[in-house]
Amino acid sequence: MIAMIENISLDELYDLQEKLFKLEMLTTDKDVSDKIYEVLHLVDEGTERKKKNAGTN
16 A cells, blocks of 8 residues: 555645545544545655655655
């Protein structure tokens, strides 16, 4: 999953964050919500890494 996130542009990561957040807000299933939150956390970390790398390049 992390390798997939590394191949996504920063703009796409922001879009993915927004969609995951909306989806997480809509679901009432705790297990689904927890999984979405886990993926959202990975996307957040990927976004931070990309922003940090963009600042150093």
